[in-house]
Amino acid sequence: MTDEQTIVFIIDDDISVRESLTSLMRSVGHAAESFESTHDFLMSERPEGPACIVLDVRLPGQSGLEFQRETAGLGIHLPIIFISGHGDIPMSVSAMKAGAIEFLTKPFRDQDLLDAVHRGIELDRKCKRDQARLDGLQQRYQGLTPREQEVMALVVNGQLNKQIAAELHLSEVTVKAHRAQVMHKMKAKSLPDLVRFADRLDLVIPKH
Template identity: 50%
Template structure:
């Protein structure tokens, strides 16, 4: 497996109180070229967590002190965007299923196959890269919208609503020529080459606003 440059910048965070399992996973992942950080407890990971960390989280469901599920719920409350894979013992499967319903990516039962674990982690990293890129694009589109003048913003809203130039001119009480000038400036400022692209730029700002 040869991770891309993007994947190499991501970090697989392993949180498990079982030292032997932690060491085994670190060795497995590092042998494929993935960057890994391991933690012996949920509390230890929480102390190191930052909103901007990337990658994914491999989390044991049952640990002394704060459990994996408690950590997961705490991270959700802090709007963490890290995809999570739970490691479970047989008796913990119902808890893991509950976590899936709350947004966890998947769970894997001990003892697990190395190949299955690697496949899950690669899926998580790909998902996280995709989500991060979508957030970046949404934030960039929002930044461009905020650079529009109030009149350009009105024209943009009407364009996205499907209004034609003549209708926009009537709506705003301005000439069609003026609408065309505003429309050209909107397209330029938004970095859009077509009407479809302009609409897409506006639509992707919704996740940015939600986040």
């Protein structure tokens, strides 16, 4: 399975629903894995790649809504599409407020589910891409020397080379050299770039 293979995880205690949805997802090119319970899903090895979860709201043991509330704490950040044979307005409102992509009541049109799955997978693809960019930024930042990290913090805080030199007891020439290294290692083309990078890294910038 390549990194870009899209996958749909189906969690429903009804085997006929699982088989039907698995077949539907595979018919449009998605990989699909189905589970009888959220416990089975959590115990499984999940492939990488853009994905989403199709989740029955009413399950034996832990309900779909309970599982949804716990996903972030479990390190699971996949978009969720709820399906239900007994959907009611308060339940769907609760699910959507908690971040569900869609709440479909059985019987639903295959196309409605496929549209929701497509939105979910595109959202996950974007999240994974954003996370990869952030990981790259963090790696570049960790590649700076401690002194370069100090200089970067002061630069993005708006200090001039002369002020940074006085703050760190360095010559301006040395500060300029460190600053150039910071820009090069962080792959920042401009000061606004560097400021945006610091913001994305959520660096605690000291105020002077």
